[in-house]
Amino acid sequence: MANIVFGVGCSHSPLLATEPEQWNLRAKDDALNPEHWYQGGTYSFDELV
Secondary structure: OOOOOOOOOOOOHHHHOOOHHHHHHHHHHHHHOOOEEEOOEEEOHHHHO
16 A cells, blocks of 8 residues: 655646636736735735735
């Protein structure tokens, strides 16, 4: 029986699985998200931009 010896999590997995031509779709969702985590706090998209 096999054992899991390595596991990885990536917060950017949607971009890794999406063609570059469709990245703008992800950006639209990011702009609508009211809570982006950054350095221990949450910020709106506009606050981070």
